[in-house]
Amino acid sequence: MHVLAVINNKGGVGKTTSAVNLAAWFARMGHETLLVDFDPSAGSSLHLGFDPAANSASTLCDYLIVRDGRLGEHIHATTVSGLSCLPSEPSLGEFYEEVQQGDGVEFFLNRKDIPEKFRFVICDCPPNMGSLAFNALSLADFAVVPIQTQYLSLPGLDLTLEVVDKARRRLNPSLKLLGFFGTHFDRRSAVAGKVLDLLRQRLGSQMFRTVIGVNSKLIEAFQARLPVLLYAPRARGSEEYRQLAKEMLKRMNRIAEQKKDSPKPTRGDNEWKHLA
Template identity: 35%
Template sequence: MAAKKIEGGELSGLETPKVGPTGRPIRSFPVPEQLGTHGPARIIALCNQKGGVGKTTTTISLGATLAEYGRKVLVIDFDPQGALSAGLGINTHELTTIYDLLLGTVKDTRSAVVATHVPNLDLIPANIDLSAAEVHLVNEVAREQILSRVLRQVANDYDVILIDCQPSLGLLTINALTAAHGVLIPLECEFFALRGVALLVETVDKVRDRLNPSIKLDGILPTMYDSRTLHAREVLERVVEAFGDDVLDTVIGRTVKFPDASISGIPITSYAPEHPASEAYRQLARELISRGAVA
């Protein structure tokens, strides 16, 4: 074989791999095959004790893209603000909610499941009533495992269940972590958001030791990234240095299309299917499937 000619200090014919925002070479994740059968579900909790980091947007958009790829998806609104329900255009007035299931006033989990406008994507809604749940549950036996018992009834109906947690590390979030097989941490590329990630990872470790030995960290998802700002680039660099391969390759950029889609009550993949943000969430779905976090 003839030796490659050296030009300008580089081997001619060799391309330098393109590098993504995380500093790693950009990888292409394959489009997954459709599933022949469905269930049992892998449960993923989307957690961050800081608000406004993209948990709800990620739950909606990831759920919708997994549904696009033929997965049957159930999303759980586990935040008293009810943003997930509103973001999917569901009016929770007079609906059975996750609060009713937690308190046991409604026994049948399937009766709370609501079909969304997205094929293969269902929702268990929430509203402000959920804010009282921690007070009511604090004296219950095995109070950390109540959500696990609720979801057990529907686990075989779905391929993945996504839990949109409230921005706290209280009893509701502990319930979500106890029920989950994995945790996905959306992280805004901003300094104050970075400070709390170590505490959240420590909480996940405690839940693993005491309540749920099988839970694993599925990944840290950088969100609201703006490559034009030095601050965002530095924060992302520090996250990668601190958490290594736990940081996903997919990075979600900042765009006004997200609130526009939320106001419309549909996922961004339906509101603006060709937008780079939609493609970013499709890449996230493919990456999680490639990592084995989703079937």
């Protein structure tokens, strides 16, 4: 099982769109995949057709209340074959705070609770770096960071890197930064091109080659409550997420190969800290 946390402390950069569409492509490529929605605003749950307002499906919040280890009861099949969802709802944030104050339980979702049949688990994180984001990072193998290709995105990047580093030092020594990718890229804009160049200079090979362009089909797919590969299979946005999913799979395979030959990372390992 490989767990990926899609994380960036900045709001609206494309975390949810990326989590849902990458998860859908992993499933379409034949890998049993679970999307876990850690965000109380429930964007990826909605995207996959689980509307908290309709109150029809049990959620991560229901699991938090019972915490009986039977996570599978809150996992639901989606419209994409091989893709399941553990949805969220707005009260997740509130309950989380209460539970934490009540008995000091810091993380309610543990890796051992996730059914083993899943080859990939994609965690959609909230934009704030509170306990829910740290819970996702505590169980992740990899963090992936979408960056909106605008100048304004650059200063905030350090905070995301610090959070991933902190999670790695304090909670999860095996957490790795899989890479960064540009989103909302406007091909006609010289400014977007310059930002992408800056990101590539600064982050080097940590940047995925694939960039997600501005594509209205991605917005329409959200409104239709479908991943773009079902809503508009020929859309550029769908093809770009397919390419990105392939790149991520390759990178994970390469890391797994390297790991076979090298010792496990230890608490405090810091080889990517120079990026911050």
